Structures are given as structure tokens and as C-alpha cells.
Amino acid sequence: MIELSQLFFYLFAAMVLGVGLIVAFSKNLLRSAFALFFVLFGVAGLYVLLGGDFIAIVQILVYAGGVNVLLIFGTMLTADVSNPAKSNLSFQGILTALAAIGFFIVVYGIISSTNWGVITPAPMESTTRNLGILLLQDYVLPFEVISFLLLSAMIGALVLVIKGDQK
Amino acid sequence: MSLEGYLAVSAALFTLGIVMYVSRKNSIAILMGVELILNAAALNFVAFSRFTPSKVSQLDGQVFAIFIILMAAAEAVVALAIALSVYKEFKQIGADKLSTLKG
Numbered sequence: 001m002i003e004l005s006q007l008f009f010y011l012f013a014a015m016v017l018g019v020g021l022i023v024a025f026s027k028n029l030l031r032s033a034f035a036l037f038f039v040l041f042g043v044a045g046l047y048v049l050l051g052g053d054f055i056a057i058v059q060i061l062v063y064a065g066g067v068n069v070l071l072i073f074g075t076m077l078t079a080d081v082s083n084p085a086k087s088n089l090s091f092q093g094i095l096t097a098l099a100a101i102g103f104f105i106v107v108y109g110i111i112s113s114t115n116w117g118v119i120t121p122a123p124m125e126s127t128t129r130n131l132g133i134l135l136l137q138d139y140v141l142p143f144e145v146i147s148f149l150l151l152s153a154m155i156g157a158l159v160l161v162i163k164g165d166q167k
Numbered sequence: 168m169s170l171e172g173y174l175a176v177s178a179a180l181f182t183l184g185i186v187m188y189v190s191r192k193n194s195i196a197i198l199m200g201v202e203l204i205l206n207a208a209a210l211n212f213v214a215f216s217r218f219t220p221s222k223v224s225q226l227d228g229q230v231f232a233i234f235i236i237l238m239a240a241a242e243a244v245v246a247l248a249i250a251l252s253v254y255k256e257f258k259q260i261g262a263d264k265l266s267t268l269k270g
Contacts, residue, residue, distance in 0.1 A: 009168040013176045017183075020203065024183045029196055036199055039180075043206050046173065050217045052229050055236075059209075062236050067202065067243045074195050074247040078254040096190040100182045107178045111171055118170050118218045127226055134230050146237050153241035157248035 009049055016042035029079050033072045040064045051124040054131055173214035181207035194250050194260040202239060209235040 019038040026032045040063045047056035135143050180203055187200030209232040216228020254260050257267075 006168055009172060013172070016176060017179050020180055020183045023199060023203065024187045029193060032196065032199060036202065039203070040206070043180075043210055046176065046210060047213055047232075049168070050173070050213045052213050052217075052232070055213060055229050055232050058233060058236055062240055063202075063206075067240050070243055070247055071195065071199060071202070074198075074250055078195060078250055078260050079193060093190055096186050100186045103185065104178060104182045107182075108175055111174045111178060116170055116219060119220075121217050122220075122225065127229060130224075130226050131229060131233070134224060134226055135233075138224070139230055142234060146234055150237060150241050153245050157244045160245070160248040160252050 005049055008045070012042045012045035012049065015039075016046070029075050030072070033068070033075050036068055036071065037064055040068060051121070052127060054126075054128045170214060170218040173210065177207045177210040177214065180204075180210070192261045192263050194253070194262050195247075197262060198243065198246050198250075202243070205235055205239045 016039055019035050019042065022035040023032045023039060026035065040059060044056040044059040044064075047053075047059060184200045184203030184207060187203065188197055191197055191200065212228040212232045212235070214228075216226060221227050250260050253265065257265060
């Protein structure tokens, strides 16, 4: 008898890896960008299975709603999407695939041979309140630093794009 | 599901990101590879915070995953601004063709 959470784990893992293969190997860059949506949703599902409800929502809002839309716009503004053969070449495909398979085998060997000292997980509960307390007490300095980083990234992006127009 | 399962999914995602990062010529595709790698790292943090939590706080890994997501957003914004400026200047963004700075 297979547990329901195990079933969902296999479902989300297959979604992440199957669609991830499309992202990595599709000839059409726009197709890669749209497939990335489903990878991000699959990772959000894995977060839910790991008891991170807040972070799953953040993943969907920020990654799928923000970063990925930005990537799709960037693709359509720069690449010649109607001619994928010209805009999305890759090189040394077979050598890269072989090296990647070797890399994965090594990493998986290390993962399965290490004793991680796993303890029985505590029952899941809502994390939003505790995360908020952590962010505003223990991690308040990194929180401020990351806010400043976001602000400077925003201003930097504006400066980079506007400077090109004024010539 | 055990910790090893999540780590294996994360390692496979990381490998796909590396493949994309190494073998693609388009700068935006390279950026997508970086996003895959960052997702794999965040997944590792959340998995470890569930299965091997620290004594002080159970949620340290999730806080780090939030920081990773925010940093990925900042990085994507700046990288896309650079890609747009480069496209205005050179009319293409192939990583192998942008060799003006090469001596």
C-alpha cells in the first residue's frame, strides 16, 4: 500500500525532471521558457510536501509570476523566436550529456553512501508566523541587506536600460 | 519520503542546470540554467531543514530558501537588463559571438 504523500512525491519529481529535460534540451527557446513554469510549480509542490507552505507560495508568486514572466519577455525581445535554429544553438551536446550523467552518478553515490543523521520529522504545522518572527528577530540584518540588494538591483536595471536610449 | 529522494531530485535538477549552463549559446538560456541551479539549492535547504533541523530553530533552512529566491529575482532583473542593452548594441546575444573584450 503506497502512501498518498509518497504518490505525490513521485508525481512532482516526475514533473520536475520530465519538464526539466524539455527545458534543458528543447530546440525552441520559447518552449524552454514556458516549460520552466512547470518545473517551478513542481518544485513548489515538493516544498509543500516538505512542510513549507509559505515558501511554496513565495516560489509560485516570485518565481513563476515574476522571474519567469521576465525571462519570457527577455526571450521574445532578444531572440529570433520564429527561427529557433538560428537563435538557440547549443554545442558539444553529446559530450556535455555524458559528462552530466557521470557527474550525477558521482553525486548520487555520495548522497546514498552518506549517513545524514536524519531524525523523525515533526508533524507539519503552518510556518508563516514562525518565519515572520525569525525574519524580524534572528535574521533581521540579512533581511535588511537583501531589501537593499533588491532596491539597488532595481535602480541598476533602470540605469542600464535607460542609458542605452539616450544616445 | 526519505531525505535521499529529495536530494536525488535536487541533484538531477542541478545537473540539468549545469548542462544548460555549459552547452547553450544564448545568454537567456544560460540564465534559465542558473535559475534551475538556484532552485536545486533551495530545495536542498528546505529538505535539510525538515529532516535534519537545527536545535535552535526548525525553520532556518526555509529562511535561507527565501533569501535564495529573492537573490534569484534580483539577479534575473539585472541579467535581463544587461541582455537588453547588449542586444541594442550588437543585435544579438549569443554568448560565443560577444567577443569584443577579447584581446
